[in-house]
Amino acid sequence: MQNLGIRVLFMGNNFARLLGGLWITIRISLIAVALSIVFGILLGMLMTVKNPITKALTKIYLEFIRIMPQLVLLFLVFFGLTKSFGINLSGEVSAVIVFTLWGTAEMGDLVRGALISIPKHQYESGAAIGLTKWQVYCYIIIPQILARLVPLAINLTTRMIKTTSLVALIGVVEVLKVAQQIIEANRYTVPDSALWIYGTIFFLYFFACWPISLVAKRLEKKWKTA
Amino acid sequence: MEPIIRVENISKTFQANNGQVEAVKNISFSIEKGDIFGIIGLSGAGKSTLVRCLNLLEKQSEGNIYIDGKNLMKLSSKELRKQRQDIGMIFQHFNLLMQRNVVDNICFPLEIAGVGRKQAKKRALELLETVGLTEKARAYPAQLSGGQKQRVAIARVLANNPKILLCDEATSALDPQTTKSILNLLKEINQKYGITIVVITHEMAVVREICSKVAVLDHGRLVEEGTVEALFGAPKTEEAKQLILNTYA
Numbered sequence: 001m002q003n004l005g006i007r008v009l010f011m012g013n014n015f016a017r018l019l020g021g022l023w024i025t026i027r028i029s030l031i032a033v034a035l036s037i038v039f040g041i042l043l044g045m046l047m048t049v050k051n052p053i054t055k056a057l058t059k060i061y062l063e064f065i066r067i068m069p070q071l072v073l074l075f076l077v078f079f080g081l082t083k084s085f086g087i088n089l090s091g092e093v094s095a096v097i098v099f100t101l102w103g104t105a106e107m108g109d110l111v112r113g114a115l116i117s118i119p120k121h122q123y124e125s126g127a128a129i130g131l132t133k134w135q136v137y138c139y140i141i142i143p144q145i146l147a148r149l150v151p152l153a154i155n156l157t158t159r160m161i162k163t164t165s166l167v168a169l170i171g172v173v174e175v176l177k178v179a180q181q182i183i184e185a186n187r188y189t190v191p192d193s194a195l196w197i198y199g200t201i202f203f204l205y206f207f208a209c210w211p212i213s214l215v216a217k218r219l220e221k222k223w224k225t226a
Numbered sequence: 227m228e229p230i231i232r233v234e235n236i237s238k239t240f241q242a243n244n245g246q247v248e249a250v251k252n253i254s255f256s257i258e259k260g261d262i263f264g265i266i267g268l269s270g271a272g273k274s275t276l277v278r279c280l281n282l283l284e285k286q287s288e289g290n291i292y293i294d295g296k297n298l299m300k301l302s303s304k305e306l307r308k309q310r311q312d313i314g315m316i317f318q319h320f321n322l323l324m325q326r327n328v329v330d331n332i333c334f335p336l337e338i339a340g341v342g343r344k345q346a347k348k349r350a351l352e353l354l355e356t357v358g359l360t361e362k363a364r365a366y367p368a369q370l371s372g373g374q375k376q377r378v379a380i381a382r383v384l385a386n387n388p389k390i391l392l393c394d395e396a397t398s399a400l401d402p403q404t405t406k407s408i409l410n411l412l413k414e415i416n417q418k419y420g421i422t423i424v425v426i427t428h429e430m431a432v433v434r435e436i437c438s439k440v441a442v443l444d445h446g447r448l449v450e451e452g453t454v455e456a457l458f459g460a461p462k463t464e465e466a467k468q469l470i471l472n473t474y475a
């Protein structure tokens with residue numbers, strides 16, 4: 001036991017540090033997903049408007065985000081904005097901005113798909129019970145879209161949690177970065193710590209993403225529209 | 227007496243990708259207060275388009291529609307919305323809110339109209355009794371059969387106290403037995419509340435069952451109009467004959 005790498009986990013506050021790193025990861029993802037849902041719904045509604053200008057603009061935005069690797073976007077926001085405009089953003093804020101831009105594009109496209117798949121008679125029966133256009137959206141269309149979006153939003157959240165490992169490159173100390181620090185610090189005393197630390201991270205990621213997909217499944221079942 | 231619905235020379239043309247579609251061609255007819263009026267025709271004849279114009283979901287390209295003597299074209303958009311609350315509509319698709327139970331579905335239009343929660347609930351329960359579904363008050367739409375869902379939809383549309391009820395293929399998704407029970411319910415509503423009912427259908431049996439008068443649409447034209455007995459007894463036009471024959475063939 002004495003020589004097993006696992007003991008690094010219990011040295012000092014190493015495990016707590018790892019959890020702290022994980023929390024930063026999750027926090028960035030959750031904030032970004034929440035914002036993405038809100039902006040994504042607006043973007044999706046905008047994309048269904050029959051106007052050539054909004055169509056072109058939203059299309060350009062979508063393609064731009066799709067083509068750009070997330071890392072490039074992160075550098076663009078973190079270093080680009082800082083250097084060019086003198087705006088000082090912390091790594092975490094930059095990460096939230098980039099992930100929101102990304103999530104909004106993905107959500108927007110999904111919302112657009114969901115919107116045009118809602119049959120016309122739904123809008124009409126709303127109008128037929130005396131709702132205004134806005135009320136039809138608020139009470140009938142958006143709740144249905146939300147129900148359809150939940151599994152997709154969850155999928156996006158888990159993908160974001162995984163992609164957040166990139167934010168270490170703009171100086172955010174998330175779970176992987178903490179792991180590297182711990183491994184570095186114990187390089188001579190516990191040479192095989194890497195396996196144990198990364199193994200722990202494997203489980204941390206798993207236990208972060210697994211409940212999320214469980215919740216998704218339950219919500220999906222509950223909101224299932226027949 | 228002024229008929230409750232008077233349609234004067236209305237036409238509706240859609241701009242489609244491959245040119246224009248004239249869905250409704252110069253149609254005129256009247257519906258008396260308290261009638262159950264049938265509009266029949268094959269699929270694509272223009273029935274839904276015609277009835278959408280009555281409900282202001284669609285604006286006719288030409289002609290005038292008078293409801294209770296008021297010309298719809300002359301109403302402001304606020305007056306139109308108010309007018310629309312006098313005209314209920316049910317569809318083949320029941321369009322209930324899946325996340326709300328039966329009572330809350332019926333309360334929904336009342337809440338939107340600003341009725342208090344308690345009062346709305348009381349009214350919803352009364353309406354549930356009217357449609358014979360009291361025991362399903364707390365059920366969710368997913369737990370109901372097609373016929374029961376349509377009953378909820380009918381209760382919901384009655385919540386606004388409409389003067390006219392439009393039914394666009396309201397029984398087309400239901401089996402014959404259930405269709406019959408829904409038609410009986412519509413008849414009851416017609417008698418109990420004096421609501422004028424317009425039944426749009428491609429099923430002749432439905433018209434025979436509850437309508438007093440009927441209009442036959444064919445390719446956007448109104449080809450024959452009269453009492454149900456006259457039409458089924460001695461159809462005057464070839465189109466009406468075909469329609470009746472084909473259905474029973």
Ligand SMILES: Nc1ncnc2c1ncn2[C@@H]1O[C@H](COP(=O)(O)OP(=O)(O)O)[C@@H](O)[C@H]1O
Binds near residue numbers: 241247
């Ligand atoms: N929004 C629309 N745009 C273009 N064509 C339409 C539209 N709505 C209906 N039509 C056309 O009008 C015709 C009549 O349709 P509809 O009124 O739905 O017939 P019915 O209800 O009798 O089956 C059909 O040829 C249909 O394709």
Ligand SMILES: [Mg+2]
Binds near residue numbers: 395
């Ligand atoms: Mg139709």
